[in-house]
Amino acid sequence: MEASVFSKEFELYIAKLLIAAETQCTIPAKGWPEMRERVLADLQRTLGLDLPREWPELRPRVEGVCPREGYTIEQVSAEFWPGIRYALQVYRPEGKGPFPGVVMVGTGPYGSRHGVYQGLAGGLARMGILVVGVVALGKGARGTKECAYVYNAGSLLAGTGIAQEQFNTGRRTLDYLCSRPDVDTRRIGITGDSDGGWVTLWVATMDPRITAAAPVVTNYTFGNIMFGQLPWQKMDAAEGCTPESLTCSANIPIMTACNAPKWFRFLNAYGETSRLCTIPIIDGAARSAYAFAGVPERYGSHIADCGHGYWPIIQVEAIQWFCEVFFGRRPDPGRVTLGELPPPGGNKPQPIVIDGKPVNVALEGTPEFEAMHVGDLPDDPGQGAFLPIIDDRRRAARAHRAELVGNPARMLDELRLCLGIRDLAMPPEICRVGDRIETEIGLTMAARWVSAYTKADRAVRLVVGAAADRQQYAETGTPRLDLEMREEARLGLVLWVLALLNRPPLGMWVWDAICAARWLRQQGIERIELVGVGEAGAIIAPLAAALSTDVATLRIAGSPVVSMDEIVSRHPRECRYWAHRLLWVADLPDILDLLERQGRWVARE
Numbered sequence: 001m002e003a004s005v006f007s008k009e010f011e012l013y014i015a016k017l018l019i020a021a022e023t024q025c026t027i028p029a030k031g032w033p034e035m036r037e038r039v040l041a042d043l044q045r046t047l048g049l050d051l052p053r054e055w056p057e058l059r060p061r062v063e064g065v066c067p068r069e070g071y072t073i074e075q076v077s078a079e080f081w082p083g084i085r086y087a088l089q090v091y092r093p094e095g096k097g098p099f100p101g102v103v104m105v106g107t108g109p110y111g112s113r114h115g116v117y118q119g120l121a122g123g124l125a126r127m128g129i130l131v132v133g134v135v136a137l138g139k140g141a142r143g144t145k146e147c148a149y150v151y152n153a154g155s156l157l158a159g160t161g162i163a164q165e166q167f168n169t170g171r172r173t174l175d176y177l178c179s180r181p182d183v184d185t186r187r188i189g190i191t192g193d194s195d196g197g198w199v200t201l202w203v204a205t206m207d208p209r210i211t212a213a214a215p216v217v218t219n220y221t222f223g224n225i226m227f228g229q230l231p232w233q234k235m236d237a238a239e240g241c242t243p244e245s246l247t248c249s250a251n252i253p254i255m256t257a258c259n260a261p262k263w264f265r266f267l268n269a270y271g272e273t274s275r276l277c278t279i280p281i282i283d284g285a286a287r288s289a290y291a292f293a294g295v296p297e298r299y300g301s302h303i304a305d306c307g308h309g310y311w312p313i314i315q316v317e318a319i320q321w322f323c324e325v326f327f328g329r330r331p332d333p334g335r336v337t338l339g340e341l342p343p344p345g346g347n348k349p350q351p352i353v354i355d356g357k358p359v360n361v362a363l364e365g366t367p368e369f370e371a372m373h374v375g376d377l378p379d380d381p382g383q384g385a386f387l388p389i390i391d392d393r394r395r396a397a398r399a400h401r402a403e404l405v406g407n408p409a410r411m412l413d414e415l416r417l418c419l420g421i422r423d424l425a426m427p428p429e430i431c432r433v434g435d436r437i438e439t440e441i442g443l444t445m446a447a448r449w450v451s452a453y454t455k456a457d458r459a460v461r462l463v464v465g466a467a468a469d470r471q472q473y474a475e476t477g478t479p480r481l482d483l484e485m486r487e488e489a490r491l492g493l494v495l496w497v498l499a500l501l502n503r504p505p506l507g508m509w510v511w512d513a514i515c516a517a518r519w520l521r522q523q524g525i526e527r528i529e530l531v532g533v534g535e536a537g538a539i540i541a542p543l544a545a546a547l548s549t550d551v552a553t554l555r556i557a558g559s560p561v562v563s564m565d566e567i568v569s570r571h572p573r574e575c576r577y578w579a580h581r582l583l584w585v586a587d588l589p590d591i592l593d594l595l596e597r598q599g600r601w602v603a604r605e
Helices: 008-022 032-046 115-126 147-157 162-179 195-206 222-227 252-257 273-292 312-327 383-402 408-418 467-472 496-500 505-522 534-547 564-570 588-597
Strands: 061-068 071-081 084-093 099-106 130-135 183-193 212-216 263-269 299-304 336-338 352-354 436-440 443-451 459-464 480-483 527-533 553-557 601-604
Touching: 008 222, 008 443, 008 496, 032 195, 032 252, 032 273, 071 115, 071 162, 071 383, 084 115, 084 162, 084 383, 099 115, 099 162, 099 195, 099 312, 115 130, 115 312, 115 352, 130 162, 147 162, 147 383, 147 564, 162 183, 162 195, 162 383, 183 195, 183 312, 195 212, 195 252, 212 312, 222 273, 222 496, 252 273, 263 273, 263 312, 273 299, 299 312, 312 336, 312 352, 383 564, 408 534, 408 588, 436 505, 443 505, 459 505, 459 534, 467 527, 467 534, 480 505, 505 527, 505 534, 527 534, 534 553, 534 588, 588 601
Parallel strands: 099 130, 099 183, 183 212, 212 263, 263 299, 459 480, 459 527, 527 553, 553 601
Antiparallel strands: 061 071, 071 084, 084 130, 336 352, 436 443, 443 480
């Protein structure tokens, strides 16, 4: 599917919001501790750490053992989510331990079985560091990208997302690492490249068990990567990006800075030419935070002469750095080096050489490589794991929102937050120019009178829904104003930037209806009946009616939709209706029940 293009007005609006978010990539001279606490608290929400969740016991099981020179690879499986076992590769050094431990988050085909990750983990193990390798959920498929990503829309309603579950992939791996008796839990690190670098950044920022982190080639700011890829990224391009990240000021430089005083090494590549300009921004924020923390020596960055990925030349730097952190000094010069490039052909990484001996690597396609498979588990369950996780979160959300039904004020406040409209303010006098009403500064929506309105009229029907449904809705006798669903024809797969800014289309349409109702009241109209037509209208209108003091009654016409929970099961890829964590706050039956108790719910036609 080709990328959709917004109208010029809306594209400029999004660019303005992105630029505003980019200006927050610096550390203030005063107030940084307070800003840091606020960012971390907001991240608790966007990563779902404040929501109830029951994790199963890991019940790890060794599926096989592969001896290597100086270390052993253990093929392990563990239950990460209820009923979902995950494949792990454990690189255990020789000796009794306890050893320092590192979580290594891979991406791409075969995950941590890939030769590149074998070289890194084997090199660390040869230096006396135990490594647990894992692939980020949805990233280990062979051939085309795993389609778990396209279910982000439904997952956001249920309070999760592919990035959140990739974060949990890293945390559950960390749980396993710290449960091993041969690991020193005072010396725990994490590393990974590309999307694995994202998991590294999230887990290191949020989990106090991590003492050292080395994300690789995750060097950009949100504005940099999104401005550089117009037409904008879409919903299925969400790796590394949790909802509301920019809303809670959690751009990459700030998240990196939040890691102070942990040991931190940002590893970059010269080959990523478009991203090199962001390295000073990340370094500047991080160095300021580490200076404030009194440990400037614990942060550093490094640029290697290679392209995107965990190339062996970066691996050498990572191995040396982890040795410096965990053992107090880097290896002697020449002890950890690169070997000669293998002959052309096949997927053969350049070998890491330690003490003159190459690290053993089982190459793709060889019987030795296939023998490293963890039981009957795929390298990455992808969609097969993600959809059951979404269903599990939906069940938990139903129980949670039942607690809010008896507290309408809190429910409505949380609803505003989920829809991204809690901080929006209406102008004292809403402006109308022609057939357009201004709902935010520089942003307008179309509103057209379908049937005549005169100054003598005291009641109006305000109709909201998709264009085709509004055209089919026929009624007479009452003045009628129809609202256009802003950008309806252009959204397609919703741009992921809207999720980062917590500006879901559903929230914008609800806000438009609220503003239109206020404008009608400002014209002297005493009674406004909000009519939601079709599937979209049946969702937008109840939410707007519940949040607007200007709407007198609600009517729903021509829609079979009865709940948002139903949307997740019927349309799991439908991005138009996503709103982060909405199902944890209120579903449509809850809203209709509230309106009925207030005497404002009329009927479903």
